[in-house]
Amino acid sequence: MDTFLKTGVSRRAVLGAGVMGAAILAMPNILRAQDKSLKVGVYGGYFKDSFDKNIFPEFTKATGIAIESVAEPTGEAWLVQLEQAAKAGAAPADVSMMSQVAMLKGQTTKLWTPLDLAKIPNSKNLIDRFVNKYPDGSVAGIGAVSWYITLVTNTDVYKEAPTSWAVFWDKANADKLGLLALVSNSFLLEVTAKTFFGGTNALDTEEGLLKAFDKLAEVKPNVRLWYRDEAQFEQSLKSGEIPMGQYYHDVTGLAASEGHPVRSTFPKEGGVQDSGCWALSRASKKADEAHIFIDYMSQPAIQATLSRKVGTSPTVKRELLDLSDKEFAAVSSDIEPIIPRYDLYTTKSDWLNQKWTELIVG
Amino acid sequence: MKREPPQSIADYGPLFFPAGMLLIFFVVPFGTMIAVSFFQRQEGGFYTPAFVFSNYERFLSAFFGGVLGFSLMLAVTVAICCVVLALPFTYLLSRLSRRLQVIWLVGLLSVLSLSEVIIGFAWSTLLSRTAGLSNLFVKIGLLDQPVALFPSFGAVLTGMVYQALPYTILVLYPAIVRLDPTLMEAARTLGSSPIRAFFNVLVPALRNTIMATLIMVFIFALGSYLLPQILGRPQHWTLSVLITDQAIYQSNMPFAAAMAVFLVLVTLGLVALTLLIGRKGEKA
Secondary structure: OHHHHOOOOOHHHHHHHHHHHHHHHHHHHHHHHOOOEEEEEEEOOHHHHHHHHHOHHHHHHHHOOEEEEEEEOOOOHHHHHHHHHHHOOOOOOOEEEEEHHHHHHHHHOOOEOOEOHHHOHHHHHEOHHHEEEOOOOOEEEEEEEEEEEEEEEEOOOOOOOOOOHHHHHOHHHOOOEEEEOOHHHHOHHHHHHHHHOOOHHHHOOHHHHHHHHHHHHOOHHHEEEEEOOHHHHHHHHHHOOOOEEEEEHHHHHHHHHOOOOEEEEOOOOOOEEEEEEEEEEOOOOOHHHHHHHHHHHOOHHHHHHHHHHOOOEOOEOHHHOOOOHHHHHHHOOOOOOEOOOOOHHHHOHHHHHHHHHHHHHO | OOOOOOOOHHHHHHHHHHHHHHHHHHHHHHHHHHHHHOOEEOOOOOEEOOOOOHHHHHHOOHHHHHHHHHHHHHHHHHHHHHHHHHHHHHHHHHOOOHHHHHHHHHHHHHHHOOOHHHHHHHHHHHOOOOOOHHHHHHHOOOOOOOOOOOOOHHHHHHHHHHHHHHHHHHHHHHHHHHOOHHHHHHHHHOOOOHHHHHHHHHHHHOHHHHHHHHHHHHHHHHOOOHHHHHHOOHHHOOHHHHHHHHHHHOOOHHHHHHHHHHHHHHHHHHHHHHHHHHHHHHHO
């Protein structure tokens, strides 16, 4: 302690450091003072890094609006945070990239400020299903990016790429699969319905759902890992510890391009196409900047950049894009995708969750 | 020096700050949680203030009973394993030279600086088929081919004991160091073997400390939600994992709160029961 006190830090230096510290703490306020800025929430990690590097600087150059990117967790954790903050009148991010289930849940509490399409002329480029609407027809969110969950395998363990989701049910794959742990992010009910019951319409009725659950129960002995955290599975897939499963097409492609022995396959029943919307929190005071941002992001050229640099599948129509067939095939597929039954996760969410938990835990 | 009982409000002064902190950071959040547990869940949305019991009703089922039972069993097992390992270790540690003791304690403290995530991933690598310990066993001829030792109950237990052991040792350490060394010397002089003296003299003398340590590790282990996910199969998920699922992934705060309140009540009940039995035992 004595020696610590005797170090040569002068009183002046301490005061100086204090002033510096206060100035740094005040910085966000200075930034906020210039009106031209926007806080944008994107999924943390690889996604946010790619956006920070490839997309946001160009946007600031084009519009003069500074972007402060916020790393948001996947799942509905971010929705809960936005909702709680909005109740207190705060917005941890003005615009956030939200999953479809989160969009629908946010709609029920009017969390999203309705967007004015007149201020987003580029919205006409979008594929219709990527415009997320309130029941009264006002627009809750605009498709930001879409991505596929596909059948992934370790190439050292599986020399031949599998062709159908049905391999999950193959008894030869006992204790070899890594699957997502939640009913609302694995979309395995849809996969089961499409593979064995002719399509996701089979899930319209409760009997249909129960049948899918029963079929899915047969997969359980093959599952080694039910993962919530992507890193948990990705590492095991690369090492061959868990050589097969469902995972994101973009990240798997990236891992393969880095030389890891992994591959992503679109099964003949189709990959699961999920998407994220740009949505504006009702607590945000940056509506104008948000509209400019969303319009910018909906340009075909930007969507093409996203496909090339981030590996996401575009939300604008294919014919407007200058992507080559090869570039398009790298992020998407001509096989009709399995579109998740988002409606089920709002109308029957608790029932589905209970059945699902009993299925995998019980 | 004889201590005067406090005479005026001012004498209670030093208590105000901790009491205020406890109020702000424990009583208020816990009260909020209890309130939320009675709120009405809006399916596909959030919740509205109300006073309903449906969240508790949903919890009262064989399924959740089973999960609760497993969580309690796991926490008790972790507590017992930790104390059984830590007690002889700490006793031997207390008999080392001062210098060696400091080195050991610094090592143990550094384990505390590891987060649950790092512990979980480290053990999952150690127990894996492709890079884990079983490869070593193959090298020295104990196994024919490497096997995956996780996910399994043993892996969850190992991870949780690893995480809780430093706490256990640090709680036991002061009591064991302060223990009168003449007790053991007397036992030895009267002809008991070291092991016999350990069990017949040291353990009974430390009974209260051991009980308190068991309770502390039990409560610590009950809150664990990451290690069962990383190292276990779904049937090894604790109630805390399901609470997280409801709160974070289903945005069902009322049900999550009801489960959490239930878990706290059961825990407090068990602790009270343990203390009660302990007191009765002392009287006898």
